[in-house]
Amino acid sequence: MATYLIRRLLLMIPTVLGITLMVFLIVALAPGGIGAGLAVQGGQVSDTSKVAQMQAYMEDRYGLNDPVVVQYGRWIARVCPVRFGTTSLESPSGDRIAVPRELPELPMQWAFPAPATFEVTFTPQSGDALIEEFRTLQRDAEGRRRTYVGSVRAFKDALADHVRVLGDPWTARLDPKGGADPTNFRDLPLGGGQPTPVPADAAATWAKVNAAAAQMHQAWSLAEEARQRATIAFAARPFPPAGVEVIRDVVSIDSPDFGVAFSRNRPVWDLIKTALPVTMLINLIAFPIIYLVAVPTGVLASIRRGGVADIASGFLFLLLYSVPVVLAGVFAIGFLANNQYLGWFPVSGLHDSAQATMTFLPYTDPSSVWHRGWLLDTVWHLALPVLCLVYGGFAVLSKQTRASMLDNFNADYVRTARAKGVPRKDIVISHVLRNSLLPLITMFVGIFPAMLGGSVVVERIFTIPGMGSLVIEAINLRDRELILANTFMISSVSLLALLLADILYALCDPRVAYE
């Protein structure tokens, strides 16, 4: 059994990775690609060139311009508990601080030779002063890097303007958005050339290109110096290394780092930490309800086969099964929650806005006003979402229970039990039902992922801040980190549920042994 469990758990790793890769590829292939949501945010800045520079900074910061596979690989490297390369540091607040990144290469070095490389040497301070120094240097390096990345974008824009002035055939080499990729203009005659005659404005734009290049080189030098300083300070280890270092700056072991959700600028793990319990809560309430309603109903239907209970439950459950959640949710809000109608339940959310001031249990204050308290408030808020989550699940499970009960009623061992003189009630429960449980466990495997999927819709309808809402938001904004982390968590939870089902199966059926 232990071997089996270990094998199953190990097999889960490639499965989860495969699922995340698939999801990531689908997002990357969608129009706009990864980080499409960020482009909109840039619109808050008025100046168009500033927007472009902001965009460039974002793309640089999150590596959005890299190929999809590289982005995925980088994610894997961060999530994998075994880390290679320079060990990250862990700040007192628990953030992971990675070694300062190399600067992106200077473009068009054949036309504008890069400034001479240099090596900064300085001795960092020690103790608390080092922390302060590193923080300053890090901030400095980031700011200068940002300026440099912006200047590269400005240079490219100037080049594009120049190319547009030159006209055909050069304009054909611009990319669809009108940007200029310097590698497409290797044979651009410096300062003029084709077409003849050179347009009158070309000299002016070329001057701008040169100016942008000069600015870019200056920014590079500053950024490079700041980077080297920050790197030296980093190497002095202002903070302890993150996780367990196996070989210094070569191999270390650390907990998975899901990165920062760039749509919210918060660590993904923080978001999941608040959202996952909400979704699990809803599902862990819904699951027992489904089983507690569907299984006894199925048993009852099988005992009185063709009776009123059988036909009525079959009809009702099938009816419920065929109502889409979207419709049921809207009706539930419209009729049960809307104050114009019944207004029995809250319209949305998981808690009342005044939850912080609530007591846990209901109580009546001295002026004999009844307060429902936090617990009842939560139950009250959960009623409609859980209702929407469970009603469709009864049909499949109760039909399955009924069918397998009927199967077992005709089994030979039931006849044996009757011949032994076992009373009918005991036959139903300890012989028939016990054997009918086995397919129900297998059903769990099929239902659980479907329930998680269903809760995406329900959470959306009732604005519950669970994994479902998080997933939708992540997909809308193409937030790479959030999508991957969500997929990772949901598929892990599903796979663990499948494993649980297999273990339960082995416990319930002595014929199944995992060896």
Next chain:
Amino acid sequence: MTAHIHTPTPSQPLLSVADLAVSFDNGAGPRIQAVAGVSLTIHPQQTLAVVGESGCGKSVTAMTTMQLIPCPPGRVERGTILFGGRDLLSLSEREMLKIRGGEIAMIFQEPMTSLNPVYSIGDQILEAIFLHQKVAADEAVEIALKALDEVGIYQPIESRLKRELVALRADVDAGKASVDAMRELERTLPERVRGAKMQLLSDYPHRYSGGMRQRVMIAMALACQPTLLLADEPTTALDVTIQAQILELLSDLQRRRGMGIMLITHNLGVVAENADVACVMYAGRVVEYATVEELFERPLHPYTRGLFRSIPGVRDTRSRLTTVEDVVDNPAEFRLLPGCQNGIIPWWPFLPQEHRPQLAPGREPYALHEIEPNRWVGVWRTPYIESHPSRRADLTTLRSKSAVGSAGASL
């Protein structure tokens, strides 16, 4: 057939079925008459073999005795089943629960599926014990162990350990092993045997072969000391050697406990070797009822003769064997009964109209009639039969089982 040792015992019948008729709902079609007037009697220590083709009503008779026929679709139309002075058909479900498993036990054809796969062998035997005996848990375990012991399930374990001991003794004699090791084994042997037995109680049925499972079924059926055992084709699903072992075991247990057995089978060899009285059935009716010796020596009903003649001999060189139809389709076969001139013609549903005698008024065309002392044959119910009522089918015959030679093999 060699020795004929009849041991008539003037006993009260254990089970007495009279004129039992059971039918089943057939949807839109007419009801299916599975059993249409069966009478039979079983005495203590007696084995009654119920023989017949598939669908002739053997199992329905036994299941009705246990009240295991689901109603609907089944329905008992008439008849009585007397057991211990009470008519089982008139008992409530609660009263039947005490009889089922407690006084009448039943074993089935399919040992592979007759045990519940999710409960251990011990649990299933203990369930039966707790239902019918007021005993403490440890007593119940002892009863279960004894029952399993009786069906010989531990023989392989015991003989393996004994062989081990014998081998060790030989080694000690040869000076290859120390006396201490032997002493140790001798001392721990009972403990190990018991350990192995307890282990078996917690084992699940899927780990056992068909023959072993049938032994468990028998142990379960016999754990509550029933006085009557209904064995519904207990050996059909087993191979020939295991079949012989199981039947040997049944008759051994019967001898020790004085149990009555209704042995349902369609194997005439099994009848010859194990039964005292045979009851041949066809189409829900008893066509012939006699002691096994007399039945095998001189079958009176053409159907019974057909059954015997259709058994091929070892040196049979005919290209086409005799079938039951060859016998029963010959009207001359129906004129061989003593009293034929009085219109005593064996009952046969497919006998052409011109060969049937004039029937007495009434719905039932069939009657089980004592043709000669202790020989009953199913005949057409003519006015003559009507005016000469015979004894109920009841034979107290027991025969010494060891006296039966190779009757089965010769068939």
